[in-house]
Amino acid sequence: MHALRSLFAAVVLVAGVLVTIVATQSAAAADGPDCPPGTSPVQDAGGGWICIVVTDPGEPGTEDPGDNGGEVVSVAGGCFDGAKKVPCIDEYGGTWDVGRRCYAFQIVPQPEAGSLLWKGHDPSEGSVWSCDRTVAIPENTWFVPNGVDPLIDPGVLAQDALGRMKLRKARANIAPKPGFHTYVGIDNWLWLPASQWHNITETVTAGPTSVTVTAEPIRVEWDMGADVKSCYDAGRAWKAGMTDAALTSCSFAYKSIEDPTGDKFTVSAHLVYGVTWDCDGACLSPQGDLGEVAALAGIATTIEVRQRQTVVTQ
Secondary structure: OHHHHHHHHHHOOOOOOOEEEEOOOOOOOOOOOOOOOOEEEEEOOOOOEEEEEOOOOOOOOOOOOOOOOOOOOOOOOOEEEOOEEEOOEOOOOOEEEOOOOEEEEEOOOOOOOOOHHHOOOOHHHEEEEEOOOOOOOHHHEEEEEOOOOOOOOHHHHHHHHHHOOOOOOOOOEEEOOEOEEEEOOOOEEEEOOHHHOOOEEEEEEEOOEEEEEEEEEEEEEEEOOOOEEEEOOOOOOOOOOOOOOOOOOOEEOOOOOOOOOOEEEEEEEEEEEEEEEEEEEOOOOOEEEEEEEEOOOOOOEEEEEEOOOOEEOO
16 A cells, blocks of 8 residues: 555656556556556556556646745734834833733722722722723722732733734645646645744733743645645655655545546645743743634645546457
């Protein structure tokens, strides 16, 4: 089976294929029957043999244009109101709270006991904070228990960092490339430039709290037009001159087509990242997990799939 898969991996890169069923009188040798020059024997599902004529398909896929995809993308720390950068500490000593989008102050003096600003708590239980240092109203105040640092939730900072993170748009590569064709049942190689398979980090700082978010690629979701294929690495790039023993970790075979003369499918891919965060400085929590995040799909490509034709010889 290994030899069969290896031979079929080579067949994926054909521009034209002539298939001839060779009749044999007895059990074939391990290497199959003698095929015409320039062809290779492959055993079919019925136990017979076919001779595959392979022609040069040209360079498959597209090459990495050499951007900075191999580098870790990191943004300097800062505080943001949406996309606008703001001071982390204002002129009055308030700390920017990205969740409430205001500068947070402990009310001085604290409200009298029984005030609605205590949200039903006793003054001995903690303190009241506000988004307004001069006028406190229930709508912009919150209660902070004793012993709890009134710093912003680092998970909120992490979400802010994730929203500004530059995740990679996958650049789909296939073999054979557009302009050539493949066949039903043949494994087509799929890959991304290796430079796209790397961690991305971004850091956001608010006062004494600094949160670094790390997005680690965990799989590529390939939309093949007829089905979806999940691969758990960038795949292996096909290079001209590879032998039929070459193997890849990411491939896809079309099971059927509607038009026997050939169907075209649109192929795209998107990276899925596992996102975590770590907090440095004054932190309510040291680390957290934001789960899986899918980047946008990159530019789509196309592939033409045909049904192989056979000629029976006596």
